[in-house]
Amino acid sequence: MATAKHTIVALVEDKPGVLAHMASLFRRRGFNIDSIAVGGSELPNLSRMTIVVDGTAIMVEQVRKQLDKVIDVVKVSDITGDDMIARELALIKVKANSSTRSEIIQIVDIFRANIVDVASDSVTIEATGDDEKITSLLHLLRGFGVKEIARTGSIAMTRGNQGALKIVEKISNVRVKRQK
Amino acid sequence: MKMTGGQIICESLIKEGVEVIFGFPGGAVIPLYDTLLQYPQLRHILVRHEQAAAHAADGYARVTGKVGVCFATSGPGATNLVTGIANAYLDSVPMVAITGQVSRPFIGKDAFQEIDITGITLPITKHNYLVLDPGSLANTIKEAFHIARTGRPGPVLIDVPKDVQEVQADFKYPTKLNLMGYEPTVKGHPAQIKKASKLINEAKRPLIIAGRGVIVSQAYTELKRLAEVAQIPIITTLLGISSFPESHVLNYGWLGMHGMAYANMAVEAADLIIAIGMRFDDRATAKVSAFAPHARVVHIDIDPAEIGKNIRVDVPIVGDVKVVLNILNEQINTIEHMDWIRQLNEWREEHPLLQIRDFDGILPQYIISKIHEVTNGEATIVTGVGQHQMWAAQHYLYDKPNTFVTSGGLGTMGFGLPAAIGAKVGRAKNDIWCIDGDGSFQMTIQELATIAQEKLAIKIAIMHNGYLGMVRQWQDLFYDKRYVATPLSTPDFVKISEAYGISAIRVSHKEDVIPAIERAMNEDGPFLIDFMIEPEENVYPMVPPGGALSEILEEPKNEVEVWLRQSTR
Numbered sequence: 001m002a003t004a005k006h007t008i009v010a011l012v013e014d015k016p017g018v019l020a021h022m023a024s025l026f027r028r029r030g031f032n033i034d035s036i037a038v039g040g041s042e043l044p045n046l047s048r049m050t051i052v053v054d055g056t057a058i059m060v061e062q063v064r065k066q067l068d069k070v071i072d073v074v075k076v077s078d079i080t081g082d083d084m085i086a087r088e089l090a091l092i093k094v095k096a097n098s099s100t101r102s103e104i105i106q107i108v109d110i111f112r113a114n115i116v117d118v119a120s121d122s123v124t125i126e127a128t129g130d131d132e133k134i135t136s137l138l139h140l141l142r143g144f145g146v147k148e149i150a151r152t153g154s155i156a157m158t159r160g161n162q163g164a165l166k167i168v169e170k171i172s173n174v175r176v177k178r179q180k
Numbered sequence: 181m182k183m184t185g186g187q188i189i190c191e192s193l194i195k196e197g198v199e200v201i202f203g204f205p206g207g208a209v210i211p212l213y214d215t216l217l218q219y220p221q222l223r224h225i226l227v228r229h230e231q232a233a234a235h236a237a238d239g240y241a242r243v244t245g246k247v248g249v250c251f252a253t254s255g256p257g258a259t260n261l262v263t264g265i266a267n268a269y270l271d272s273v274p275m276v277a278i279t280g281q282v283s284r285p286f287i288g289k290d291a292f293q294e295i296d297i298t299g300i301t302l303p304i305t306k307h308n309y310l311v312l313d314p315g316s317l318a319n320t321i322k323e324a325f326h327i328a329r330t331g332r333p334g335p336v337l338i339d340v341p342k343d344v345q346e347v348q349a350d351f352k353y354p355t356k357l358n359l360m361g362y363e364p365t366v367k368g369h370p371a372q373i374k375k376a377s378k379l380i381n382e383a384k385r386p387l388i389i390a391g392r393g394v395i396v397s398q399a400y401t402e403l404k405r406l407a408e409v410a411q412i413p414i415i416t417t418l419l420g421i422s423s424f425p426e427s428h429v430l431n432y433g434w435l436g437m438h439g440m441a442y443a444n445m446a447v448e449a450a451d452l453i454i455a456i457g458m459r460f461d462d463r464a465t466a467k468v469s470a471f472a473p474h475a476r477v478v479h480i481d482i483d484p485a486e487i488g489k490n491i492r493v494d495v496p497i498v499g500d501v502k503v504v505l506n507i508l509n510e511q512i513n514t515i516e517h518m519d520w521i522r523q524l525n526e527w528r529e530e531h532p533l534l535q536i537r538d539f540d541g542i543l544p545q546y547i548i549s550k551i552h553e554v555t556n557g558e559a560t561i562v563t564g565v566g567q568h569q570m571w572a573a574q575h576y577l578y579d580k581p582n583t584f585v586t587s588g589g590l591g592t593m594g595f596g597l598p599a600a601i602g603a604k605v606g607r608a609k610n611d612i613w614c615i616d617g618d619g620s621f622q623m624t625i626q627e628l629a630t631i632a633q634e635k636l637a638i639k640i641a642i643m644h645n646g647y648l649g650m651v652r653q654w655q656d657l658f659y660d661k662r663y664v665a666t667p668l669s670t671p672d673f674v675k676i677s678e679a680y681g682i683s684a685i686r687v688s689h690k691e692d693v694i695p696a697i698e699r700a701m702n703e704d705g706p707f708l709i710d711f712m713i714e715p716e717e718n719v720y721p722m723v724p725p726g727g728a729l730s731e732i733l734e735e736p737k738n739e740v741e742v743w744l745r746q747s748t749r
């Protein structure tokens with residue numbers, strides 16, 4: 001069966017071991033994790049993870065269920081099919097001299113990226129966008145000589161009030177119940 | 181109230197209804213053990229190896245339905261628990277394991293006997309904790325017990341640094357839990373249940389496959405009602421044995437690699453499978469692509485991750501078996517399936533595989549059936565892993581609920597003796613028989629000392645074939661009889677047993693089998709019988725590895741050879 005990229009978002013409690021546990025569930029089944037990004041969420045003590053993996057729909061659904069069983073995982077969904085916004089941040093350090101600098105600046109402008117540091121022989125560019133945009137930017141910059149790249153990996157949410165928002169509803173329901 | 185960490189642990193265990201702990205001390209748990217002195221209501225049973233502590237807690241949990249508890253020290257104590265924890269994990273057994281850890285300042289420094297046991301057990305526990313704050317101990321223990329016993333049960337490990345056991349903290353047992361990410365679905369979805377009832381009411385050849393979930397949920401009467409009202413034949417999984425009386429007219433044995441031929445044939449012919457509290461393990465389904473080819477599948481299980489994992493399911497119902505069956509039963513019509521039942525009965529008569537052939541030597545099947553007779557079918561049977569396990573599953577007739585204790589998912593040799601300890605502690609008044617192999621027995625033989633020390637009246641029957649029999653059987657059938665590393669020399673089990681202070685006899689003649697079993701029953705204390713069985717007896721029927729359930733081989737050898745020749749595998 002064909003594999004495809006899947007974007008999985010999860011809300012997890014800020015506890016040690018959650019990340020390792022989630023990663024191990026993928027590792028066990030031979031999944032390669034394309035990227036994993038962890039940060040805060042709209043709720044205190046809960047982190048939000050975005051995991052991008054390559055796999056068959058059935059395999060990914062099986063792992064999603066396993067992730068859901070992890071006690072510290074509050075909610076997890078595969079938002080791949082949904083209408084979603086995915087962004088990542090990249091820092092790219094490119095070789096630059098007086099003759100190439102203006103060309104680089106042009107490219108950066110077209111991609112609505114920023115130059116955040118300038119040195120005698122390089123510039124550092126900050127870019128946000130989806131995977132495709134970052135990849136095409138990188139492609140254009142390679143010709144100048146890329147010295148260093150750091151990418152955060154994708155973070156994602158669904159558009160409008162569908163999908164991921166359900167997570168919040170579920171949590172607030174739990175909260176309400178517990179307060180009673 | 182201020183208490184030490186050790187006291188908080190003991191107080192919390194008592195609040196959780198714990199009466200017995202299986203354990204083994206060491207440097208990192210001395211403070212906890214020291215506080216046990218103040219809590220005589222907590223019975224501590226000293227095992228001889230931590231693996232046995234986990235298996236005993238497992239056996240105890242299976243027969244009582246309560247959470248089994250074990251203690252071990254850090255490092256080697258904790259790693260010795262690992263097999264037992266994995267065993268409980270795969271068979272969904274509720275357990276709380278408490279391990280000592282090096283004191284907080286030493287963590288992460290490769291200190292003496294420091295091991296990352298929460299890391300090691302991450303994939304084999306339902307959840308685990310390293311407690312760094314003494315103030316959170318009580319809450320952690322409450323959570324651990326809740327997680328272990330609810331939903332799909334499983335083992336939870338709590339790692340407690342030595343200094344956390346010593347320092348004082350406020351103790352107040354929490355009344356509330358705060359587990360945002362844990363809320364097992366208990367009630368099945370009404371629309372799904374409705375769909376299931378429709379399929380059941382319309383089926384011509386329905387078949388129930390009952391698993392251990394029925395036992396965990398104690399849904400015996402609900403299951404029986406469903407079967408009787410809609411006249412649905414029941415087969416079980418290996419771990420589902422004793423979820424439904426085996427002498428009931430609707431019982432057709434159990435399925436799988438060494439299951440009854442007619443049970444496997446029923447799966448093949450059914451037009452509706454109602455799978456209840458089971459997980460379609462590969463030893464049960466055999467070749468998945470050929471499993472139940474004519475059937476729609478209703479799958480009831482509390483673990484959503486089990487649904488659709490191995491087998492395509494038409495109607496998934498996530499929920500507690502008892503709760504779901506109660507609602508489902510209200511929607512089921514009184515139906516008859518006499519043609520189907522007649523067909524199954526015919527198959528059962530044509531394939532009376534469990535008949536024991538006439539033989540001068542001692543057949544293990546004969547021994548098991550005699551143990552059944554002498555114990556009136558009322559004993560709880562605990563087994564090791566191997567051929568003897570299969571014979572014990574096949575030839576004892578399990579009519580009483582939850583009377584078969586075996587290692588299914590992990591297939592852990594050495595499980596039998598320590599699990600029997602747990603079973604006896606949990607069911608002191610019942611007859612507990614440990615049916616073990618000569619190989620399995622030697623993996624945890626040291627527990628004879630525990631049995632002697634605790635005066636546990638366990639009856640041990642060793643199926644002594646001088647082989648790692650199950651592996652030898654595969655070598656016999658699929659590796660041209662090259663018996664590599666399976667012949668087993670054994671010490672004199674009778675002398676060993678007596679050296680441990682447990683009376684024992686050897687039985688080498690068929691006519692001595694029954695008297696020996698009777699003697700074991702009459703003996704007040706523990707008793708061991710070393711049965712010298714037919715060495716190269718094989719377990720049949722058998723679905724060859726890679727084969728479909730319908731390819732089950734009933735007659736030894738020649739049939740296997742034919743199968744092998746035809747097979748392209």
Ligand SMILES: Cc1ncc(C[n+]2csc(CCOP(=O)(O)OP(=O)(O)O)c2C)c(N)n1
Nearest residue numbers: 566567568591593617618619620648649650
């Ligand atoms: C810990 C462990 N090691 C190895 C195995 C593989 N294995 C399965 S059955 C078996 C033979 C068991 O021998 P014995 O206990 O004498 O039982 P028998 O089959 O002879 O009845 C072995 C080695 C296992 N299941 N567990």
Ligand SMILES: [Mg+2]
Nearest residue numbers: 617618647649
């Ligand atoms: Mg043997």
